[in-house]
Amino acid sequence: MLAPEVPMSHSVAGEPPSAGRRAAPLTTAVYSAAEWDLLTSLPGRVIVVSAAPGPGRPRRGVAEGLAGLDAVAAGRSFDSDLVRAVVSAIYARHDGGPAGDDGNTDLVDLLAACRAAVRVLDRRADPADSAAYRQWVQSVAARVCRAVPTGRVRVVGDGPAPADRRFLDRLGDALGLR
Template identity: 75%
Template sequence: MSHSVAGEPPSAGRRAATSTTAGYSAAEWELLTNLPGRVLVVAARPAVGGPLRGVAAGLAGLDAVAAGRASDSDLVRAVVADIYARHEGASAPVEHLGGLVDALACCRAAVRVLRRGADPADSAAYRQWVQSVAARVCRIGPTGVPAPAGVALAPPDRRFLDRLGGALDLG
């Protein structure tokens, strides 16, 4: 099950994910549903000495989370549905979400959970989707405009995405 390109309409005949959560404990499911938000918050924080990313970066991250609704992966769609169901109108405090070290540790924990309980295609789609949330945020420049395609990311953003990819076992 590969994931759809963001913005594509869902495939015809695609059903809503209903039994996807059955293979996970409550703590595991919470980890999987909170991870995209953790990654978004960490990616939106400026690198030491770097420019503030601003609202546009947060919105880009939220758009990347929402793009998971169009995924071919039952798991990704179920996670997005749960994020929207649980967090509509509310947001977790930034302090609760932790920093980079915590986010990377959560990524590694999610990989372990996915290895035990997810279809390999769903696991790959979820991990790539989480990475895409961070990548969209990192593409937003200090002016609030995404960097054009082909323009290299700032070194701190590249290092962050590399570390995130490693923690998500995308290497």
């Protein structure tokens, strides 16, 4: 099976795109199918684990899940070819929705997957794309943790619960953001 080619954040010698086609970036990195699956499934897994209840973490509902999906979709406007390509791949899946809910909502496995994604990005991605991807994945979790449940009014100073802050810190560490 051939690995998909994923465009990265550089343009080709200023050549204009062919009519009706998007210009291909100058630099491309080739990810194996397993690497690409990791990068495209990680945001969905982050939503699942961020929304899962845990010690000191509240049970989440529809509003929080939708906030995570909105954060994934926001990647379409990122200034990173990698993030935009990942979002496109997520929404191009046969069911039209983000992947990642493989039934695995284990925090330890999620953190290991984040560290594996960082290793892939370190080997294959442009540093700016790597940073953008990692920050975007963190923002998905932050949006879920900060979402206001349906029917509740946000109070000034309302932020994530202490357990959610610890979760976000651990996620940031695994993504190499701290």
